[in-house]
Amino acid sequence: MTDFIHCFEPATSAGSPPLLLLHGTGGDENDLLGLGQMVSPGSALLSPRGRVLEHGMPRFFRRLAEGVFDEDDVRRRALELGDFIAEARKQYGIAAPIAVGFSNGANIAAALLLLKPDALAGAILLRAMVPLSDPPKAALGAKPVLLLSGQADPIVPASNSARLAALLSAADASVVHKVLPTGHQLSQADVTLARDWIGNVA
Ligand code: MLT
Numbered sequence: 001m002t003d004f005i006h007c008f009e010p011a012t013s014a015g016s017p018p019l020l021l022l023h024g025t026g027g028d029e030n031d032l033l034g035l036g037q038m039v040s041p042g043s044a045l046l047s048p049r050g051r052v053l054e055h056g057m058p059r060f061f062r063r064l065a066e067g068v069f070d071e072d073d074v075r076r077r078a079l080e081l082g083d084f085i086a087e088a089r090k091q092y093g094i095a096a097p098i099a100v101g102f103s104n105g106a107n108i109a110a111a112l113l114l115l116k117p118d119a120l121a122g123a124i125l126l127r128a129m130v131p132l133s134d135p136p137k138a139a140l141g142a143k144p145v146l147l148l149s150g151q152a153d154p155i156v157p158a159s160n161s162a163r164l165a166a167l168l169s170a171a172d173a174s175v176v177h178k179v180l181p182t183g184h185q186l187s188q189a190d191v192t193l194a195r196d197w198i199g200n201v202a
Contacts, residue, residue, distance in 0.1 A: 004048035004084045005029060008092055013042025017121060017202040020085060020097035021047035022105025026057035035186075036100060039124070039194045040202070044094050048084060050104065052077065060108035067129065067155060069107075074131055078111040082119040098144075098198065099123040102186065103155070107131045110164060113145070114138045114171065122201060124148070124194050127184050129156045130164045140173040144201040147177040148193060153184045 007029040011018065019040055021032035029049040036045045050060040052073070061077040062070040085097065099120050101109035106128035112119050114135040122144040145168050149161040158179065165177040176197060180189050 004051060004081075006046065006048040006084075006088070007033065008047070008088070009033065009045040010092070011042060011044040011094075015202075016040050016043040017198070018044040018046060018094040018097040020099045020109075020120070021045055022060065022099060022101035022109055023047075023050065023058070024103030024105055025054065025059045027102075027105070028058055032100060032102065032105075035102075035191065038191050039100060040098075040198050044092065044097075046085070046088055046092070046094065046097055048081070050108075051080075059104045061104075061111075069131065071132055074108070074111050075115060078108055078115050078131075081108060082112055082116040085119050096121040098202070100126070100194070101128065102126040103128075103184065110168070111135075113140060113143070113168065113173070117141070117143065117171075122146075124197070125164075126186060126190055126194075127153055127156055128164055129160045130167060135167065138171040140168065140171045142172060142174045144197075145173045145175045146194060146197045147175060148190050149177070149179045150182045150184055151179050152182065155184050 023031040029047040050058040062073040099109035106125040111131035
């Protein structure tokens with residue numbers, strides 16, 4: 001299996017969609033398990049650890065500075081993550097997952113949506129930004145995407161998250177974009193909105 005350290009928790013409720021949990025910079029495969037359980041109780045949880053290290057902190061792709069990405073690496077790593085998902089689906093017998101990504105994990109999920117749409121059934125993107133300056137023309141076929149941004153996020157300017165929402169909508173995703181009265185960190189509202197959204201789309 002493509003070499004991602006990961007954690008897998010099988011579903012405990014047959015009707016709940018599998019989730020792919022993607023942590024932020026400096027996190028690991030355990031970080032979002034609690035969030036996944038809150039957002040969709042009973043779902044299978046597939047949670048890989050990013051393979052890039054930045055001063056010892058795991059991430060999903062290389063960056064040149066905060067908010068400035070090594071886009072060749074974004075492309076390569078997104079496809080590598082897509083391969084991992086395909087292999088994990090076979091090994092664990094799960095359907096295409098809904099990604100739940102935070103920060104760097106949300107950015108790789110957005111890249112994966114644009115580069116390999118079939119890898120995901122949908123995505124919850126928490127504090128995401130545009131991952132590629134010149135993305136391929138993707139066809140997302142009404143795939144559901146929830147984008148939750150922070151109004152006072154020092155890392156993701158409002159114009160950038162609005163651009164991401166527009167980019168995904170132009171690729172035919174069914175995008176819900178909400179801007180919350182918070183910063184880059186997650187809030188209780190993220191959990192509630194994500195849980196309600198998943199209840200409607202799954
Ligand atoms: C990124 O590098 O993906 C973004 O700057 C978010 C972060 O990880 O801080």
